[in-house]
Amino acid sequence: MADTPTFADRLASQGGMLYGGDYNPEQWPEEIWREDMRLLREAGVNEVTLNVFSWAQLQPSEDEYDFSKLDRIVETVTDAGLSIVMATSTGALPAWMALRHPDVNRVDEKGRKMRHRERHNACINSPTFRRYSVALAGKLAERYGHLGNLVAWHIGNEYGGMCWCDTCAERFRDWLKARYGGIEAVNEAWNAAFWSHTYHSFDEIFPPNELGDMTSWGGKAILGGYSLDYQRFYGECVLESYNEEKAAIRRFDPVNPVTTNMMGTYPTYDYFRWRDSVDVVSWDSYPRPDAPAADVAMNHELMRGVGGGRPFMLMEQTPSRQNWMAYNTQKRPGQMRELSWQAVAHGADTVQFFQLRQNRAGCEKFHGALIGSDGTDRTRAFRECAELGAELKRVSGRILGSRVAPAKVALVFDWQSRWGIGLSAGPTISMDYVAEVCRWYAELHRRNIPVDIVGPYDSYDRYDVVLAPCLYMMDASLVSRLHSFVDGGGRLLLTSLSALADEHDSLYQGEIPVPLRDLAGVWVEETDALDPAKTVVPLRFADDADDGTAATPNGRVLFDVLEADEGTQVLATYGTQYYAGTPAFTFHPSAGNGGVYYAATFPDETAMPLFVDRILNGTGIAGLTAEPLTGTPVDSVADIAAPADGTPVTIEVTRRIADDGTTFTFVLNPAYATVSVDLPQELAGHDLLTDADIAAGPLTLAPYAVLILETA
Numbered sequence: 001m002a003d004t005p006t007f008a009d010r011l012a013s014q015g016g017m018l019y020g021g022d023y024n025p026e027q028w029p030e031e032i033w034r035e036d037m038r039l040l041r042e043a044g045v046n047e048v049t050l051n052v053f054s055w056a057q058l059q060p061s062e063d064e065y066d067f068s069k070l071d072r073i074v075e076t077v078t079d080a081g082l083s084i085v086m087a088t089s090t091g092a093l094p095a096w097m098a099l100r101h102p103d104v105n106r107v108d109e110k111g112r113k114m115r116h117r118e119r120h121n122a123c124i125n126s127p128t129f130r131r132y133s134v135a136l137a138g139k140l141a142e143r144y145g146h147l148g149n150l151v152a153w154h155i156g157n158e159y160g161g162m163c164w165c166d167t168c169a170e171r172f173r174d175w176l177k178a179r180y181g182g183i184e185a186v187n188e189a190w191n192a193a194f195w196s197h198t199y200h201s202f203d204e205i206f207p208p209n210e211l212g213d214m215t216s217w218g219g220k221a222i223l224g225g226y227s228l229d230y231q232r233f234y235g236e237c238v239l240e241s242y243n244e245e246k247a248a249i250r251r252f253d254p255v256n257p258v259t260t261n262m263m264g265t266y267p268t269y270d271y272f273r274w275r276d277s278v279d280v281v282s283w284d285s286y287p288r289p290d291a292p293a294a295d296v297a298m299n300h301e302l303m304r305g306v307g308g309g310r311p312f313m314l315m316e317q318t319p320s321r322q323n324w325m326a327y328n329t330q331k332r333p334g335q336m337r338e339l340s341w342q343a344v345a346h347g348a349d350t351v352q353f354f355q356l357r358q359n360r361a362g363c364e365k366f367h368g369a370l371i372g373s374d375g376t377d378r379t380r381a382f383r384e385c386a387e388l389g390a391e392l393k394r395v396s397g398r399i400l401g402s403r404v405a406p407a408k409v410a411l412v413f414d415w416q417s418r419w420g421i422g423l424s425a426g427p428t429i430s431m432d433y434v435a436e437v438c439r440w441y442a443e444l445h446r447r448n449i450p451v452d453i454v455g456p457y458d459s460y461d462r463y464d465v466v467l468a469p470c471l472y473m474m475d476a477s478l479v480s481r482l483h484s485f486v487d488g489g490g491r492l493l494l495t496s497l498s499a500l501a502d503e504h505d506s507l508y509q510g511e512i513p514v515p516l517r518d519l520a521g522v523w524v525e526e527t528d529a530l531d532p533a534k535t536v537v538p539l540r541f542a543d544d545a546d547d548g549t550a551a552t553p554n555g556r557v558l559f560d561v562l563e564a565d566e567g568t569q570v571l572a573t574y575g576t577q578y579y580a581g582t583p584a585f586t587f588h589p590s591a592g593n594g595g596v597y598y599a600a601t602f603p604d605e606t607a608m609p610l611f612v613d614r615i616l617n618g619t620g621i622a623g624l625t626a627e628p629l630t631g632t633p634v635d636s637v638a639d640i641a642a643p644a645d646g647t648p649v650t651i652e653v654t655r656r657i658a659d660d661g662t663t664f665t666f667v668l669n670p671a672y673a674t675v676s677v678d679l680p681q682e683l684a685g686h687d688l689l690t691d692a693d694i695a696a697g698p699l700t701l702a703p704y705a706v707l708i709l710e711t712a
Contacts, residue, residue, distance in 0.1 A: 007257045007280035008311060008401035010151055011349055014083055017396035018151065019389050020047035021316065021353035021370075025073050026054055027360065032375065033073070036357060037080035039371055043382060044389020048077055048356060049085040049315075051140070052157050053119065056094035059136060067143060074144065083151045086144055088245055090133040091157030092119040101128040107165035109209040123163040124237050125171050130244060138248035145253030153258040154315075155245045158284060162234045162268060164207035173202040175233045189504040190225040197223055221423035224505030231419050235269040243277055261315040262306070264299035265434045267422075270415035271306045272455035281306050282313035284354070285343065286322055289329035293652055293670035294442035296339065298453070300346035301441070302413055304404065305453035311401065314343040316354040320368030320381040328366065332672050333380070334704035337388050341706045344396075345654040345666035347404045351392060353385075395688040395708065399664055405655040407450035408621050410463040411441055414456045417472040420505050421497065428529040430557055431497070433470055436602060440467050440493075443608045448623035448653040449616075460485040464619050467493040469599075475503040479515040486519050489592030493615055494520060495599040496527060496558040512560075519596045521568035521588025528559040528577065538575035539584050539607055553610055555584055555601025562586065562600050571614055574601075585611060593618060624653040624665070624683060649675050651701070653683065664688070667707040675701045685709030 011017060020040070025033050040048070051058075051070060059065050077084055098105050098116035104126040105114045114121065122129045137155065144150060180186045183199055192198045197213075199205055206212050208227045214220070221227035246258045257279035262271055264283060274281075283303040287296045303312050319336055321328040331339075340351045358369035370385045377386070418433040444451050452463070456478050460466045466485060471494070474482075479499075486492050499513035499520075508514030512524035530537070536554035555574065562583040564570055572585035589595040603611050616622075652668040665683055669675050681696040688708040701707075 007152070007313070008349060010257060011400055014046065014151065015397055016046070017344075017392055017400055018047040018083065018085075018313070018350035018352060019392045019396075020045045020082070021049055021356050022052055023048040023050060023077075023356040024052065024359070025076075025357075026057055026069055028357070030072065033076045034080075035375070036371060037076060037082070039375075039377055039382070040082065040356060041080060042377055043370055043386040044393050045082065045356065045370070046393075047083040047085060047151065047350075047352070049087060049154060049352065050074065050077065051089050052087040052154070053089060053092050055089040055092060055136065056096075058089060059094060059132070061096060062100075065139060067139075074147070078147070078149055081149075083149045084144075084147065085152045085154050086140065086150060087154040087157065088133070088137045088140055088249075090122075090136060090155065090245065091159075093121050093129070097128065097132065101126075103127065103165075103167055104129045106161070106163040107168075109162075109164060109214075111164070111209060111211045113165075119157065120160040123165050123167060124234070124241050125163070125165075125167050127167075130241060133241065134244050134248045137245040138251060141249040141252035145249070145256070150253075150256055152256055152280070152313075153246075153249050153253070154282075155242055155249075155258060155260045158261055158263055159238050159242070160263075160266070160268065162231075164209040168234070168237075169206050171237065172207060172230060172233050173205055175236070176205065176229065177202060179229070189506075190223045190229075191504075191506055192223060192226075195222060215425065218425070218429060220425040224420060224423050224501075227423050228416070228419055228503075228505055231268075232270075232416075235273065238269060239274060239277060242274075246277070259313065259315075262303060264302060265413075267415070267418065271303075272415070272457060275306060275308055278307070280310070280313055282315035282350075284316035285314060285339070286316070286318065287339075288325065289327075289331075292442065293342070293650065293668075294445040295438055296342060297346055297445055297652065297654075298438050298441045300343055300348070301411075301451060301453045304347040305413070305455065309347075309403065309452065311347050311349040311403070313350040313352065314340070314348040315350070315352050317343075317352070318368040319353050319370050319385050321366070323364050323367035331368075332704070333384070334702070335672070336381075336384055337391075338668055338670060338704035338706055340388055341666060341708070342652065342668055342670070344399065345404075345652070345656065345668065347656070349400055351388070391689055398662075398688060398710070399656060399658075399708070402656040402658040402662070402664060405450050405657050405663075407452040408464040408619070409444060409449060410452045410454045410458075410460055410466045411437065411444075412456060412466065412468040412471055413437055413453050414471055414473065416456065416503070417470060420473045420501060421470065423505070426529075427497075427527050428558060430529075430532045431470075436470050436495075439602070439608060440469050440612075443612045444623075445652070446650050447612075449621060450623075450655070460490065461488060463490060464593075464621060465491045465493075465615060467615075468498060469493065469495045470497040471499065472497050473501050473503060473505065474499050474515055482516060483519065486590050486594050486596060489590070489594040491594050491597065491615060491619065492519070493597045493599065496524075496560045496601060516596070519588065519590065520586075520598050521565040521596065522583065522586055522598050522600075523563045523565075524560045524600070525563055526561045528561065528579070529557070530559065532557045536604060537577055537584075537601065539572045539601075539603075540575050541572045541585075541610055542570060544610070551606045553607030554604045555607065556604050557602045559584075560600035562598070571597075572610075585614075587614070624655070624680075649673060651675065651677055661712070663711045665707075665709040665711070667701075667705075667709065669701040669703065669705040672703045674703060675705075677701060683709060685711040
């Protein structure tokens with residue numbers, strides 16, 4: 001079997017980045033297909049994703065397949081000169097399968113057996129689903145894998161959710177036997193003696209849903225290790241099903257990359273576990289209308305990190321409005337373009353949409369599309385997509401395959417810690433793991449400091465600084481790698497809720513943070529939790545003179561009460577509460593320039609820059625800035641990034657570097673505001689989009705402006 005080329009290699013043969021997205025012509029009369037092709041080509045589209053939800057059409061019954069309509073669709077797209085990403089259609093079941101083979105239907109967390117319903121509707125462990133999904137993937141690969149314009153395979157669609165049926169229960173028991181060996185080891189790992197939960201047989205164990213291992217207050221776990229293991233088990237089953245479809249494709253197509261579309265910080269599966277199975281990471285970006293640029297950027301960085309730093313596919317975004325928010329604000333003029341280039345700046349080698357033509361019915365009929373229900377090229381969404389398509393056609397070949405500039409700072413994102421915190425009934429329910437991680441990322445993003453988001457399974461040795469906020473769960477391997485990193489001269493940030501539990505959600509016994517106690521140089525004697533809506537605690541920094549004019553830095557949510565070891569530097573103390581005057585932020589030096597910073601509380605917006613200043617001090621790590629930054633709002637839409645007149649605006653500056661050393665500096669205005677900047681000399685260069693040289697000095701950026709400055 002031939003080696004699978006990299007996705008960049010595959011795109012290079014196409015001459016540039018993929019530009020297109022989901023196209024579902026099976027929903028419309030065939031007479032409009034060719035007109036759609038004309039419109040797509042007019043918009044600069046060079047790719048369509050086909051066959052995402054066509055299983056019922058392709059397979060009318062158990063032993064009957066009908067590819068005639070898909071054949072005609074493929075022929076139409078091929079004749080138009082467009083590339084194809086072919087989906088396997090296994091993201092939603094046919095009704096006949098749900099009716100005749102009830103084992104495919106999920107049981108929800110309340111114990112209710114589902115009928116044929118929305119997508120994500122299959123029990124991933126159903127033998128029927130596995131048999132038919134693998135068969136369909138193989139038949140599709142056999143039929144279309146030879147196509148010269150096929151560029152990738154797309155398995156399923158946005159894998160999501162879980163099942164708690166009897167089939168899953170049987171497989172879970174088998175998984176536990178393989179993982180632990182005997183029931184005694186399971187009881188030990190889960191501390192099952194709690195509340196008389198000791199098990200004497202694997203047959204006594206069922207999926208931990210609302211009928212079983214879940215408390216009556218807030219859906220918290222009774223046995224954290226139990227629920228964590230089921231979460232791990234089910235995620236492994238989903239990945240196993242994906243790999244079975246991939247193997248079926250590989251029997252007929254050894255060349256084209258295989259992927260599935262992920263969803264950023266989606267909570268249910270540990271995407272870092274998918275790195276070796278997807279040939280290229282692809283993901284669907286649907287930020288809220290009021291989402292800060294840093295939130296969007298962090299998701300891109302996370303998906304790039306899941307892929308080990310390789311370029312990724314922006315598989316879906318909306319050209320205009322979304323369909324499932326409380327309110328579906330239209331993207332403002334230029335915003336879709338800026339968000340698309342932001343994805344490229346952070347490592348995307350494709351720009352794709354859901355959807356290319358608006359659905360005429362169904363629950364997503366109001367979702368935005370390149371071609372609206374009017375079927376013309378006269379809408380603003382179409383015009384903006386066509387303008388972006390022309391830009392991509394002109395310049396994307398220059399950027400294709402380049403990598404995001406190397407980072408000296410890594411931020412750890414850990415799905416397992418997120419699950420463990422979410423399943424725990426304490427120390428606070430006012431805890432959003434993703435939001436707390438994003439707070440640290442946002443401060444680095446504000447400074448335009450390159451950041452790699454890494455997983456708990458990665459090596460950290462190439463970084464100077466590793467931030468590990470709320471890294472609640474640590475196994476022996478992770479502890480060893482963090483020790484190695486600090487002992488090698490690296491700087492590590494830990495926070496409250498770090499290093500508390502092992503992989504079974506059992507608290508480490510000893511002085512917190514037990515497994516890193518010697519490195520941290522502090523002992524967390526107790527932890528206070530205050531109402532975040534009402535109470536913050538002021539912080540006093542040892543090296544800051546308070547002249548009464550600056551905003552007060554505060555801690556929030558959790559407040560560890562620390563005892564600092566001799567040699568540990570106290571950088572800030574609490575200003576009130578019974579622990580006033582005790583350490584709130586410390587540094588314990590280690591080898592070289594390294595050591596461990598411990599944030600005993602979560603810093604607010606005023607405190608965060610002060611924390612990060614001290615972490616970076618002496619490292620030489622600095623970002624690319626364009627200052628001063630003032631904004632004049634275009635309109636007063638409250639949920640769009642439109643600052644008050646004169647309010648500072650963060651201009652995003654990101655770099656990609658090609659193999660030959662060519663640097664592409666992306667300067668993005670993420671606000672719906674006209675912004676004045678003073679461009680430093682280090683950012684000056686030739687703008688690929690306007691074909692003009694941009695000199696250092698004063699510069700006015702329009703709302704959602706994009707510059708791509710090329711330097712040798």
